[in-house]
Amino acid sequence: MQRLYRKRIVLGVGGGIAAYKSAELVRRLRDQGAEVRVVMTQGGREFITPLTLQALSGHPVHMDLLDPAAEAAMGHIELAKWADLILIAPATADLMARLAQGIANDLLTTVVLATDAPVALAPAMNQAMWRDEATQANSQLLIARGLHMFGPASGSQACGDVGLGRMLEADDLAQLAADCFKRESLTGRHVLITAGPTQENIDPVRYITNHSSGKMGFALAEAAVEAGAKVTLVTGPVHLPTPDRVNRIDVVSARDMLAACEAAMPCDLLIAAAAVADYRPEVVAQHKLKKDPSTGDGMLLQMVRNPDILATLAQREDRPFSVGFAAETEKLLDYAARKLKDKNLDLIVANDVANPTIGFNSEENAITIIDRDLQQNSLAQTSKGKIARQLIAFIAERLNNQA
Template sequence: MPVVYLIVIYRIPNSPMAILSLYNKHILLGVTGGIAAYKSAELVRRLQDAGAQVQVVMTPAAQEFITPLTLQALSGNPVHTQLLDPEAEAGMGHIQLARWADLVLVAPATADFIARLAQGMGNDLLTSICLATAAPLTLAPAMNQGMWRNQSTQANVNILRDRGIQLFGPTDGSQACGDIGPGRMLEPTQLVEAAAGLFQTGLLAGKKVVITAGPTREAIDPVRYISNHSSGKMGYALAEAAAEAGAHTLLISGPTQLPCPARVTRIDVVSAVDMFAASLREAADCDLFIASAAVADYRPREVAEQKIKKGEGESITLTLVKNPDIVAAVARLPQRPFTVGFAAESEHLVEYARRKLVRKKLDLVIANDITQPGIGFNSDNNAVTLVDAAGEQVIDQRSKTQLARELVTILAEKLASSSHHHS
């Protein structure tokens, strides 16, 4: 049998920006005691491929899963393991390490480490560095799905998020214990991209972007409502892309099942009237407003105080009244932002989108054909046509994440060349 060698060359997908934004950055990688620690070895290499300098700090439990020698060989630096190590203190103690770091990334971050960090403990080298550093602190949680879902863990995670600590992941997948569920650590390439995203100044640096997303719910009585099939995926992807591009990003979201993207502030609303109020409040001083929510056009005139009982008759009559038009109201503001609307159409796509552009005085309309299979509501993919005064531009089908990045790039250029962005 001839011997066949398979050579796999790893690349970070589509991220020249990632490479640039991690170049020469000091990344302090914390490794805690989870089975995912075996991936930390590859993570060191990927971070270095992106041009970063890496110092590794391991907890005692981490050393049960992977040896310091492995990470030392990969990082080219001595691995730090002890808080009160006389040799390490002479070289690089916890205060020096805390000052050295541009970013502290803990991957994997176990439930125990998250709990200790939430309590503000400094009972080992890694927690002490986390307490002492002024650098952004990011965690890549990795644990059994039961531990991740546990109330204590979720409470600790919320404490950390409130302190501005970012979590990358976890994601769903098969776990070492055989379970399937949330708790699996993101892959090294994904963590490199996420870390790079923190350093991207981007095309919208210093701009305030407000995005509406998801459906609205219009109450009929305390238990029933009128709504639609919007998943919010497109709006959330746009918010993530705007944050990546350096914008101060606000996401005004109807009820969805989606987690809020990193570096995005989410304002939760339920009804169209709530969304209208939040949108006008936030749009007053924003640079770019993107109305991607599927807002209910009508709401019941009266909301019953009590649950409507099933009557004797065959039918019930609801009187619906028109909801306020959010995007048109934003476009009419005296200090108006660059205003972008969405048009979901089933026919005459460009013609209807252009009518909407003119009627509502918008700067741009993003139109998608809801009759096309595999795109639009609830799908992970989308294809759109951009319609503005200059003409039309078609962006063919791709993932909503990729599409969002492309849209943000186009919108940033149009915003920069438009006459009414804030000076």
Template sequence: MQRLANKRIILGIGGGIAAYKGAELVRRLKDLGADVRVVMTRSAQEFITPLTLQALSGHPVHLDLLDPAAEAAMGHIELARWADLVLVAPATAEIMARLAQGNANDLLTTLVLATDAPVALAPAMNQAMWRDPATQHNAQVLTQRGVRLFGPAAGSQACGDIGPGRMLEPDQLAQHAAECFESGLLTGKHVLVTAGPTREAIDPVRYITNHSSGKMGFAVARAAAEAGARVTLVSGPVQLATPERVDRINVTSAREMLLACESAMPCDILIATAAVADFRPELPAEHKLKKDPGSADGMLLQLVRNPDILASLAQRNDRPFSVGFAAETQHLLDYAAGKLRDKNLDLIVANDVSNSSIGFDSEENAITVIDRSHRQTHFAQTSKSKIANQLIGLIHQYLNKDEP
């Protein structure tokens, strides 16, 4: 159940009597570490109030497709991108029919069509409605499109009937939601991830660094752990919480990062996302440097080259499957391909940091992955957590010699 830690789940609530279970479902998902945003249809509000779900989720409940206030904050497209899973519970016969037809006439159905996250439905309806050929046809259409169906269960119903159509209980739905993330793609593998910037001291109070926040590397470490790997994360100075089930080593300088990585070897996979400083001051001052009042020309700082961490690890006799990141502002693919070759890598991830929406310290990313055969795989702009999951999936394919 730890698989739900830090997961972003949209809970869509349809208009059926089982909507009252939405309150307990939100609580269970939250208890298991998920961040939950609730979307309600108009009819759902007749069974349970948005205020109740807002209090439990800790976020405003999303109600209308054309809500000016909502669009000014987290619009429906941003909400669709935000989700790691969209769970509709209860999913009425009417909701299933609209989704099977590709109908997007309210916020919930629009989100389902707009998201690239997994979608799951928890059917809840009268047993006769569930057995009706039209509903069964819609269920078959949706499952063929990759939509997961959680249930329904059989038993007594609010109308007095007995049979299939009951929505699963919140504990069961939370378990099914967790299973959506149990990939096991890297079970038994040791993954070494570098993340964040390095700091190279000029004197005791000044240093050379860069704008890297470490968010992409931490997302990769989290995705690798969720895929079943044993993960070692070597991080420069960042303000980020350590992902669940990840062993973290904090470092400051490039030389410290190299030593930490070497101590973590051997590993099966190296994913180097860190923005390592290429140069460091040759002789850091022991005391704070002072301005020379007799000089108007500034100060000369002599720099020397830092060790190339990625190249060093990728050229070892026990080299792992090596994945590098190329953060560039121009000639992105050309520079990335050069690094792939020069550093003896298996894959290089090209990241255009001149674009502020996917650059340093952003919440989203868009990448192009290049392999030794110059084949390119592009992942469109979305959250860094999703990019990380997609990258782990691609690495798994290469490790198993499948076609990406």
């Protein structure tokens, strides 16, 4: 179940006796590498304490919709954006009814309405309540809207009845949660990704660089691994942990990055997400440059062009499927389309870095993908992790249909 590795799961705990199983479910999800945040309804707190789930999840439990402290940290909108999957276990008949009607009168139902992540329900109730026409109608309506229904199972119940209505066991729910994440689209493919900035030395102390954090490239590397690819990540200087199962190569300058990419070839797919310096100082001083009174208040640096990494790799005889990024502050789509043609790319991803909410160092992104026919596909603003998974899925479809 490596598909759960580093996935962000919001576990909703409703007010049913099966809430005692939620504790074991948190453990199972975390055992598979998922990060879990728990949201409890008022009824859920009557069956299991928030302290128990806080200890097991490693995070404070979220409970109240109008909690000023929560809204200042991770409120309902942030939780909705944060989640890769929302799993409600147990999902009571009341919870299902409110979700079916779009009612958002507590934190959990509000998070569900506000998210674009998949939502799964693990029903848990008396067998008569599950068989009731209203509950069955609500179940079918929720499934028709795209929600996943995990169970229920059949067996003895806390009230003494026997029949359908038992919540599935923690192991089964963890497996079903993993099944929500597909990872077959790049199986057997070698993906080469560049990330972060480059640094071009002026002297032993100073250098020229840019504001790239590398977050988008690293998120793409993680998403490509999830899709089954062998991933080589060539990155400039960044302060990010290496994603699991990724071969990371650290470089400094644009020429270093090109050499590392060429050494990593051949590959099936190239995604050039790095912000590479276009120019470098022609001469790097051997010692720290000092102020020169003869030049007044200025300093003149003679700059020369750096090699164009993306264009160079996209022109090779063993050319991979090539995807570039266009980080622009104006005329975004025009400049991106020109770059697509000039560099002989298959796709280009346009990113408006003038927008501070999706620019360099931000946690979110919003992009427009342009293909060779200048057809545009936009991905709405959300976390870079989600954008990366959506983008990898889009690229994989184009790559696999190329033949």
